[in-house]
Structures are given as C-alpha cells and as structure tokens.
Amino acid sequence: MKSPDTRRARLLVALLSAAGLGLAHAGPAPAPRRHVVEIRGMEFHPAALEVAPGDTIVWVNRDIVPHTATADGKNGWDTGILTPSHSGSIVVSRVGGSPYGCKLHPTMRGGVKVRRS
C-alpha cells in the first residue's frame, strides 16, 4: 500500500519535474500514474494492463465475495484477500510484468505488462 504521503511526494516530484525546477534527470520523468482495476462479476476489468515502473495499480473489489490479485510464481506481488468493497494496491517496481490471478478463484485471470514509458 502506498501512503498518501508517498503519493504526495511523487506528485510533487512530478510537478517540479514538469516545471523544470532543478531536478537531476536528463529528461523530465513521466509522472507515476494510478491504474484502477475493478473486480466485478468474477473478472478483472480491465484484465490486461500496461504500466510503467513507479506506477500504482489499485484493485477494487466490487463483488460480493472476497478476491485477491496475486502474481503467478513464488515470489510475486500479492494484494492479500480483498473483502467486498475493499481495495489493495501495489507499486510497480521493475520492467517486465506478470500474468496474475485470484488465489481463491482459479478462473479469474489478468496480466500486467511493465515497460518504460
């Protein structure tokens, strides 16, 4: 979970960067984005997502049963159990990405592609 403070800091960095106020980057870094995936009807909407490192992905459970969003493989990210009307998020750390699913419902599948923007 990203705290509001982190989000504010990132936003500030993004604004400063956009205004060209003395950041060390060669080019302006694109502002991190926030992507929302809704879980409803036992599906991820959208099921396929393209993001950049530093972006945040939020999964909102609009269903009436609990779900997770869990990357395939052993050491991937995992929102943990999201009860109805709760949400969980991850901050994307590196290029690559992963297919993912709900640990509780094997029929639910999604994918995240991470590329530098």
Place this chain on the structure above:
Amino acid sequence: MSRYPSPALAAFLTLAAATGVSAQAPAPNLSDPQVAHVAVTANTIDVTLAKYAQTRTQNTQVREFAATMIRDHTAVNEQASALAGRLHVTPQDNSVSQSLLAGAAQARSALEPFKGSAFDRGYMDREVAYHQAVLDALDHVLIPAASNPELKQLLVDVRPAIAAHLEHAKHVRSGLGNGS
C-alpha cells in the same frame, strides 16, 4: 426424458434430481420471502458440506476448493441477511428449501462411507452437480420469481460466483481422475 412443460419446471426438476429428491410438485411460484429462504438455504448447504469435506480430505486442491466455498457462500449469506433486514423481509420456509435440505442430507450420507481419493471424487462430483443445479435454479426459478429489484439484483450478482465455482469444481474434479 419426458418433455417438461416449462424451463422453470425443468430447472426445478434438475435441482431436485441433483439434490436426490424426486419432484412431483411443479415449480412453485415463490414469494420474495421464499426466494430469500431458498437462497440462504442453498448457501448454507454448501458451507456445511465444505466444512465436512475439510475434515475428510487430504487433497490440497479439494481443501482449497472447500475453503473457497465456505468463504464465498458465507459472504453471500451475510449480504442476503443484510438485505433481508433492510427490506424487512423474513425468509420463509418452503418446499424448494425443504427439497434442497433433504438432498443435502442424502448427499452427505452417500459420501460418508468413502475414504481418500474416492471421497474426493464423490465430493467434487456432488459440487459440480450442485452448482449446476443452483445455476439453473437461479436462471429459471429464483431470478424470475424475485419481485423486489434489490433482491433480484443480489441474485443476479451471485450468478457469476456460482458459475466460477462450477468451473473451479469441474477443474478440481478432472484433476482427480477416475480411480482404479
């Protein structure tokens, strides 16, 4: 198979068949309190059998399936109870609920003698048949019968979960093979 006079009756008979009760009665016209009772009963039955299966199975996939049934059907019943409270609807017992309960008791005693992988196959067979029957009942009996829009919407919202459970059950069942 003889020809059924209506899809609703066919669904009701499917439900009765899957639950092991022979149905003489036609598909009843259920009131909202009765629809609510059937929905709660159907969820409770699956929770109860899943809890029983967890005491009997050694198989990881079957155990996880049972855990999902307990978690999901409990969650649905919490929402159903909350809705019933909000709408001042007191669920009312009826013949469909009774036949579901009778079928559940029969399914449970049919499973009792089995052990190990034979139990797993029996439990998963029952879960495939049960979720198919509940899906048919939702489509042909419960959703059409519900008159309160919120009750109808809850049933519509439950449907994808039941459909996913059915696919999950089929997947686990096919992984168990057919024994020797």
